[in-house]
Each structure stands twice: as C-alpha cells, then as structure tokens.
Amino acid sequence: MIYIGVTGWGDHYSLYSPQMKAGDKLKEYGSHFPVVEVDASFYAVQPLRNATKWVRETPENFRFVVKAYQGMTGHQRGDIPFETKEEMFTAFKESLKAYQDAGKLAMVLFQFPPWFDCRKANVNYLRYCKKMMGDTPVALEFRNQTWFSSAFRERTLSFMKEEGWIHAVCDEPQAGDGSVPIVPEATDSNMTLVRMHGRNVHGWTKPNSGDTNWREVRYLYQYNREELLEWKERIWKLAKSSKDVIVLFNNNSGGDAAGNAKDFQELLGIEYEGLAPRQLGLF
Template sequence: MDIRCGTAGWTDKTLIACKRFYPRGSSSAEARLRFYASQFPLVEVDSAYYAMPSASNAQLWSERTPEDFTFNFKAFRLFTGHQTSPDVLPKDIAMALPEGITGPRKKNVYYRDVPAEILDELWRRYLEALEPLRASGRLGAVLFQFAPWITRATDGLALVDECRARMAGYMVAAEFRNQSWFDDQHAQWTLDFLRERGLVHVIVDAPPDVTNRVHTVWEATHPALAMVRLHGRNTQTWSATGAASAADRFDYDYNDDELAELASSIRAIATRAGRTHVIFNNCFEDQGQRNARTLMGLLGNAS
C-alpha cells in the first residue's frame, strides 16, 4: 500500500506563529518548504483556492523539494462555483470584466457570469501555473471543492463536466459539500458518475452533525488514486463566516483514538487504489502536522 500523508498548506500564519513545527532559523519561504518536505511526502496548495497560482512560484517549489515529493492543488474558487471578489483576480482580468457583473452592489462574481473569452484565459493561466510541477513529476491531483450550493441539478452536473473537460490529462478530484450528492438515494449514482468520468472521489471527515457537508463515504472511484481529507470535527466553527479564518474554522485536534479509527479505514481504502493521499485540513497552529505525524506512525509500513 502506498499511503502519503500531508497537510493543507505549510505557511499558515498560526503555524508559523506557534513556533512548534519549524526549527529555529527557518524564517524564509525556501527554508520552510525544504523543512516541510523533509517531514512529509505530500502537501496541498490551498492558497491556489484563494488566488490564481503562478508558474514562477511553482518553479521554485519544484526546485526546493525532492523528486518524489507531491503537490496537490486546490482549484481556484471561481472554478468551483464560489463567490469570488474581483480583487483576487489578476488585475487585467478584473479590469476586463463587463460593468454589468461588477459594481458597488455586486461585490462578487460567479463562474456563470464571466464571459467565455475571460474564462478561457483564466483556465489557460491556471494550467500554465501547474506546468513546472507537472513537468518535474511533482504534481499530484487538482482538487475541485465545489461550493455548498452546487447540487446534482443540471447546472451543477454541467459545471463538474466542464471542469473535467478543462482539466483533460490531469488527475482531478471532486469534493462536494451539498448533501444531495451522497444522500441515501443518490450515493451510488454519484460514485458511478465519478467513475465514468475518471474523477477521484474525495472522502471527507468533518463534524457529523452539520448540514453543509456530504456524508462520509469510504469508496474509491479511480484505480490510481484515493483521497481522504480530514477537516476536523469542530461543529461550532464549521459554518463560521465573516472574519473567521480557515485556521479558526478548522480548529480541531484529533485524539489518538480518532486517528486509530481513521487509520483502519484508510488502510482498507488503500487496497482499492494504487496510491492514497491523506490531507489534514485542521490548520490551526501545528494541529495538522502533529496529527499527520501520529497517523503516519499508526500506519507504519503502509505509508
């Protein structure tokens, strides 16, 4: 079994501020990435969700990590149906947006509102940014975490299919947030939908008693890769909005019993795919890094 563990990012402000993960002297971007890559074989670039990634950064990341290190990318938020401020778009793209979809009453734009020629250019730049890691063999999967309002309705299915088509030739993973995808009536349909399209089903661990999440379904839909993302189980902060940061929302420290239970399920799913990626998204201080190390120890020779 090939199981790789890592965390969603390596530069969170609270991680750096807590001073427990990085050794003394790791004060530069290069030093931090080199140290992280000496501890884990995998990382998820979550910053690519908040802003378009750049090829120059990807080239530096490739140069600063071992050949067998893997970067998963989180897809840019506009592509996954989330509300997106024009301020996070490249300046020339933001300036090219028609006046009808921006303005003082419209703080955000949505994928469906953006003209086709601008979408084409955004996708082109996104793929260009991935190329240095793809060329060096360090690019793993591109994760599309679709917005909670993306359902199994016709427009939701069309968005998933468009993302798949735009990413032809790449390993693509889909994480849904709307319960319609994996309720009792439709779970098998969704798994078949993903298999038919060659998409990786993302197994989520999240608070069990919230509504804006899908059920945890331990199934693999791609023969080459299974993916598990661990968001923590903090019910109080899961739906926090406004000023809440990702570190605040996913503030949760898995205990040893929870990790042991997860390790058992991860071993089982790893028998159904060539490789398994496990990402800790509990990104408050060093929780994710500590939990990932504990899980690696529990998995032992499997990872």
Template sequence: MGEILVGACSWTDRELVGSGWYPSGWRDAEGRLRHYAGRFPVVEVDSTYYGLPSERNSLLWSERTPDGFLFDVKAFSLLTGHPTRDGALPGDLRGRVGRGEPGAGVLDEVWGRFGSALEPLRRAGRLGAVLFQFPPWFAPGERAERFLAECAERTAGWSVAVEFRHPAWWQEERYADTAALLSESGMAAVAVDMVQTLDVSVPPVLPVTSPELAMIRFHGRNEAWGTGTKEDRFRHEYTVGELAEWAPRVARAAERARQVHVLFNNCCADAAVRAAEAMRNLLVTERTLVVR
C-alpha cells in the first residue's frame, strides 16, 4: 500500500495569505512556509510556471521544511508550449523568443537553468514531482507525442507528472493509448477534478501510469472555468460529499503507486487548505491507508 500525501497548490497565494489562515507572527516568507509545512507534507510550487526558479529559493525552501516534506514543482511555461512573456525570461535571454517557437539554443539554456535551480531541493530530498501542465490546445497526435518524448528525454532521472487540459486525451476511445504512452515514458498521469458541463471539461478519470507516483489535482467545480480572473475560475468550496466521491478511488490508486499526491487548487481564501484537511480526515478513517 502506497503513502498518500495531501496538500495545496500554493502556500503563497495572496488569497490564502489574506485569509487569516497564517497566525500573527508567521506571515513573513519564512514563517508562512514553516507554518504550512507543520500542517501538510506536500505543496505545489506554481510560481515556477510564471518565471524560472532560483537555486537560492530552492535552498531556502529546503532549509525551512522538515525531513520528508516534498515540493511538487510546476514546469516553466516555455517548457510546456505556453505563451511566455519576454519579461519572464532571464535578462540575457530576453528578445530571443519572439512570437514563434523558441530556438533550440534558448530552449536548451532554459531547460538547463530550470534543472540547476531545482538541485538544492533534490539534494535535500525535498523534490517531489515536476508537473508538466500542457495547454488546452495540446491535443493528441504525432506532434504532441514527439513533444512528450523530448520532455521525457530531457527529464531523465526526474519524477515527472503530466496534466492534460485537452479532454480528448482521457476520453474513452483514447484512454488506453494515453495511459500506455505515459507509462512507456515513465511519466505519472495527473487526474483532475473540475466542472463537467463544459466542452473543455477533462473527464474525472484516475489512471495510474507509474509505479512510483499518482497525482490528483482538485481545481474546483466552477462554471467560470476558462473565463474571468484566476479567483473566478477556481472559486469553489468542496463539500464532504464531493470529496467522498474520490476517497475510495484515491485508496485504489495507493494500491498501485508508491505515493499518491492529492493537491487542492481551489485557491480562494483558505478554501484549498480546508478542503485538504477535510480530505485527509476522510482518508484516515480507512485504517489500511498511510496518509500524511
């Protein structure tokens, strides 16, 4: 039976910081992380999608967290085919991406810097998975498969999780092929919980494609998905009933993977951390599970 780690998709989100969840005296950068890490065993770093991480931050994060704590790190936008602002790049690389696809030299440099920045986490045993969240237009096909193969080659030795935002990847007629593709590449599939009434809704399936890791990200069930602000898209208060739908499925995933990461992305006020606490309480009622 694998271990289940439950947490949130950020500890620095401004809505969470302003919610009052962090007690007085624990609201600076160090205090927030120490407070969070005292209550959860895993967190997702989403800032690395918007800008390249730094070795200094990785070192500080490892120093401020206890043994056994893990950071799942979101891949930088340029590495997943998303539009990337020139200002998000290091100064010496700005002006070299343009509107088209970046040249091989720029990509090589970005990949190298991204990997180097995570080294302090890896050395400290704090690096969980690197999350590759692909855009909604990343549809199944030969081009996408070549892109995934390149990612697998560049991330050899990393723990990698893949989230598809195009629903076709996990529709019934494609499911087995997608699972096989990720399994052959050594990548863990990311299951998602989201509203199911939209054309872009990803089916709520939970494939286990790696013996090392399974991951579920809870995005909330807001009809505003894909529109409005970040808060509009992810505003949702999970009920116990909604979480209970997933609990037995998480348990089954733990029978097939060494670790299962359950992460909440409904990042409005303290909704994500409260949902994480509720899910953990549901899971620990099953005595055969190892839950943190």
C-alpha cells in the first residue's frame, strides 16, 4: 500500500478551520491522510500519555512514523538529560509502547545530521542503534552525500539491507556535502520511506541569522506537476520492491506540504478508506 501524508499535524493550516483548537487538529488530520510523522519526539522523549492520546484520536488503520530523539542521532550539542546512551534508548523505546500496542507504529526514523559522514566509527554507531532498537522497524536517512558517493553507494545500500534498515529515500536540494541525491532503492521488502523536503537550495544552505528563522526558509518550496510526475514513476517502482511505501511531504515553510500531498494522491489515483469523519465547518 502507498501511504501519503505530511510531517507533523499542527502547522498545516489549509486543513483546518481558523477556529480549530490545537488539541483537535490530529483528529481532523486523520480525515485527510492515513499517516503522519511525529516530530515532537525529536526534541524530547515524549511522555507515554502523549502517544496514548494520539493513538486514541486516530482511526484504526492510521500509522505513525516517529522521529528518533536528537540525542540518539547526534544533533543535540548541549547536555542530554540521560546519564548513559543505554538509558536514553530505553526511555525512547518505552515511549513507543502505545503506538506498538495499537498496531499503529510504522517505523522510527533515524535522521542523521550533515556532519555524520561515511566512516568506520559512524558505521559502527549505526550497528549500535540497530541493536538497541531490537525488533522495532527503523528507517535511516542520511544528510551527508558521502554515503551515496560512487565509492560507497552500493556498499551503503548493501549494509542497510544486511542490518535491517528501512531506506528513507529523499528529495532535497542538491547543495553539496550536506545533502544526498535521490536514490530510489528499497532496502526492506516490507517498507520504504520517502521524504519530500523541497528543492530550495538557498534556504537549505542559509545559516541562522539574527532576523531570519532558518526553519522558515529551509523548506520553502512548492512542487510543480512535472516534479510530482517524476516521483509517480519512482513510487510505483518502489512499490514493487516493498509491501508498503510511505511518502511524507516536509516542504511546509510556506504551507505547501498538505496541498502537494493531496496533489500527489490525486496523481496516483489513490482514494483512502477508513479515514476519520471530517468535521463540518459550519460556524
């Protein structure tokens, strides 16, 4: 099956009425899409009550892609609120219990930073992460192009297959070492993840400044029909290699992700069953 959704559910204003409360948005989101990426888990290991609430508010066949905590992927530069890595991984795995018990956990996404390059120490750390996550389905997203250089591309894909990593295929700006090319290859027969980051080269590389929020420009991009048609062919090909393909649009700095996700659903001719009832905007 091909699941199409977006990253997060709070900021996609085209889906909600202006009067809708933040706490009601996930229920409404579930009437539009069958899958979502949980971003809050990247910034802090979430209390179990949050996942319990989110599971309760979504349809039976809804799926969550949960982003790994930033301390697990080397993003966090300050103090980590755990004494050991083992404690950190254990706490994160415990936070997944509600998704797992409800059969709604699609996978955990490990997105590594641009400085996580292809070298022995990092390969060993990937093995450690996989071991710590046990049987939990885990996806791997790189942000450093060395993993898919001509010297390492095939070995990277073989490693992911051997170790049991789901490939997070990316569409993103081609902006040097801190980005990866499109590599539409499945490494797991059950699932493949596709993340659509947009193609804003300037925003991707623009550093933080005193008057500009980097997150407000990095994903500022709207895919046109021709670009989505390119991905239509790639998705059908990936669907022949993986039972499920999850496509998440992350190009939301300008609010374009939800619209592009719906455009892509239409291009693929997909109509989802079992979505939540849509609220009526009468007042």
